[in-house]
Amino acid sequence: MQVSYKKLFKLLIDNDLKKTEFAKKIGIGQNTLAKLSKNEYVSMEVLAKICKGLNCKIEDIVEFIDD
Template structure:
């Protein structure tokens, strides 16, 4: 599975709220909720976040093995 924990850490380091991210990227509140629940969001959204934050994909998403996540 994938987690957006790196995104939350990146936002925290930069003192950017999720609401600010939503305004900067113009993503919907439902997409922001999906990110909060580690659910699927499109590559287009991930690209927009990377562009706005001037960061790499690994700064916003990470892969976690299912058995590691469930422990």
């Protein structure tokens, strides 16, 4: 199963937020941001920070894709 963060990046664009600025605002590092950009797995803690920062639900930022 693969993971996709396209919804997250679309949400950032819709809210006129840059990835790096948002990452600093919620307290995630550049390595984590790179993982998100590559659609790699990140911790639940990171996903929770993103949801809190965007005031959204997890299904608004991540999508699981069957192989």
